[in-house]
Amino acid sequence: MPTTPPRRIDAHHHFWRPARGDYHWLRPDVPALAPICRDFDPADLQPLLATHGVVQTVLVQAADSEAETDFLLSLAEAHPFIGGVVGWVDLSRTDSVATLERWAAEHPKLKGIRPMLQDLSDADWIARAPHPEVMRTLVRLGLRFDALVQPWHLAPLLRFLHDWPALPVVIDHAAKPQLAQGWSCGDWAAAWRSGMAQLAALPRVQCKLSGLLTEAAGPDRAGGASSVASLQPVWDTLLARFGPQRLLWGSDWPVLNLAADYARWIDVSEALVAPLSADEQDAIRCANAARFYDLCL
Secondary structure: OOOOOOOEEEEEEOOEOHHHOOOOOOOOOOHHHHHHOOOEOHHHHHHHHHHOOEEEEEEEOOOOOHHHHHHHHHHHHHOOOEEEEEEOOOOOOOOHHHHHHHHHHHOOOEEEEOOOHHHOOOOOHHHHOOOHHHHHHHHHOOOEEEEOOOHHHHHHHHHHHHHOOOOOEEEHHHHOOOHHHOOOOOOHHHHHHHHHHHHHOOOOEEEEEOOOHHHOOHHHHOOOHHHHHHHHHHHHHHHHHHOHHHEEEOOOEOHHHHOOOHHHHHHHHHHHHOOOOHHHHHHHHHHHHHHHOOOOO
16 A cells, blocks of 8 residues: 655755746757756646645746746746745845845745856855845845855855845755765865855754755766765765754756656655654655745645
8 A cells, every 4th residue: 555755845946948038057059958958847847746745845046037036936826836936136236126025025935035156157256246235135025045056155155144144044955065076086075064064053054955966976866775875975964064954855856857856866865864753854854944935834
């Protein structure tokens, strides 16, 4: 007799329609991205949610345009399973204040903002470019900050967070540890370990258990025992630094499809959290995301 899957919130996924024209990174001429260069809409995801006990989701921006956020907010209005939206504005422009105020007044499902820091050539941008008026507006409106970063962004991110101590923050995809390079190659591992430790020392900083299979190498990407072994050092670090009360599970679907599928990522993440207590597992799967994004279950 089939068992009922545990309740889950997917704290990180995307929808997109490339014909909208603002997904500049999603290029069909890049072979590695070709499998996801098509429309991904609610109808594609809903069967997966039903199968795996996902009761709500957080829909996250994938284009650096306000128009895409308007598009995502319209999807959230039409689909109750979308509990929250993390959008985009240019944090350096004062006219973003009016945009944030409009969205907050019209769309209660707007939960946060995510600049696409990983795509900026200046790793120090977050520490120097955001306008204080825009940042004060984020805090005043109760919005969260999703940090899309890689290991070399962590030191500037820490400086930024010290300037804004009231801003709730979640680090997307565990700051993308460069697993395909290996732990002994380059200087990413030292920067990642040090940066994550310093960020985790701030109690308001959370971290998403998401987007990790696409950072792994070769056969470690596809799910199964090799994936669990590859991610174990990352998981051990996250658990030691953030604890089970500040980790949020997410799929990063459909980017996930470049490595594995929804079911395989759930299997991998379940293997990682298996030694924890039932309450701790529930916190990572569901309760932490509900609390952080103020979702109504």
